[in-house]
Amino acid sequence: MPTRSAAQRRQLEREAFDAYLAECPSRKLLDRISDKWVTLVICALADGPRRFSELARHLAGVSQKMLTQTLRTLERDGLVTRTVTASVPVRVDYALSELGESLLTPIHHMKEWAEAHMAEVARAQQGYDEQSATA
Amino acid sequence: MPTRSAAQRRQLEREAFDAYLAECPSRKLLDRISDKWVTLVICALADGPRRFSELARHLAGVSQKMLTQTLRTLERDGLVTRTVTASVPVRVDYALSELGESLLTPIHHMKEWAEAHMAEVARAQQGYDEQSATA
DNA sequence: CCGAATCCTATGAGATACTG
DNA sequence: CAGTATCTCATAGGATTCGG
Numbered sequence A, B: 001m002p003t004r005s006a007a008q009r010r011q012l013e014r015e016a017f018d019a020y021l022a023e024c025p026s027r028k029l030l031d032r033i034s035d036k037w038v039t040l041v042i043c044a045l046a047d048g049p050r051r052f053s054e055l056a057r058h059l060a061g062v063s064q065k066m067l068t069q070t071l072r073t074l075e076r077d078g079l080v081t082r083t084v085t086a087s088v089p090v091r092v093d094y095a096l097s098e099l100g101e102s103l104l105t106p107i108h109h110m111k112e113w114a115e116a117h118m119a120e121v122a123r124a125q126q127g128y129d130e131q132s133a134t135a
Numbered sequence C: 001c002c003g004a005a006t007c008c009t010a011t012g013a014g015a016t017a018c019t020g
Numbered sequence D: 001c002a003g004t005a006t007c008t009c010a011t012a013g014g015a016t017t018c019g020g
Helices: A002-023 A025-033 A038-044 A052-058 A064-076 A098-134 B002-023 B025-033 B038-044 B052-058 B064-076 B098-134
Strands: A080-085 A091-096 B080-085 B091-096
Touching: A002 A025, A025 A038, A025 B098, A038 A052, A038 A064, A038 A098, A052 A064, A052 A091, A064 A080, A064 B098, A091 A098, A098 B025, A098 B064, A098 B098, B002 B025, B025 B038, B038 B052, B038 B064, B038 B098, B052 B064, B052 B091, B064 B080, B091 B098
Parallel strands: none
Antiparallel strands: A080 A091, B080 B091
8 A cells, every 4th residue: 555655654754854853953942932922022131130010011912821931931941030039919020041141142133134134025025916916 | 891991901902012013023034934944945945946846855844835835935025036947847946035045144143052052951941840840 | 846725633822710 | 919720712734635
């Protein structure tokens, strides 16, 4: 049954490739920062520590669930630190770790490219769409 | 009915924030390159044009659908060019545009950060997980 | 060989309500 | 105030099949 084995082979290839990707450091990093909120949180923490509720207010669009989730993974990755002050209403501050701060550099590069070239991308899109429209 | 209006206000805030994000060039770029396959395709094209099937073979894990989809958006964004040679079995070549090549720079920065620091991230994760385990 | 269309499932993410 | 748990729904993405 060649059909079956072909499908199986594909499956194996896919798994091998996925495993390869799972090992690739660049890919891991991309997976992290491509999380919808990760870069926003990091940038929000760029100029100093913030409390949970401050972050929530600052990133008006984030749901409380996603904010928590994002902060957890960032903490786990060692990119942000979490300090709990056991006062009466608990107070929790988040801050960038050194590692987290070092991430600001590549993020900054991205930002520069974006600001320099995204207009061109927008033009390209427009051109492309007009092409399609005439079809 | 304060419940309703509070929910409505949140909704409005979210929409405003989303609109703001939709305008932000950095965010747009992030949305692009965070696409699971975008960076892989760009890197695969870094050292020269390739045919569709070459790409498919090179990126063993990608489904044909996602490859097509990715290439379409990249073409629309003006990052890759698509040239069709109308031979008997059609031949289609993809290549990086100038704009696409300029993207290699920030991607390269990301790669460097990843290779320099992801080990540290991995260590942080391990530490974090061991902490949780003792709880 | 290249790609479009259809179908189906797993995941992501918001709303809500509850705990310490 | 900070965080967790549950429900629900939209969508991303893979398999498959058909067309040029």
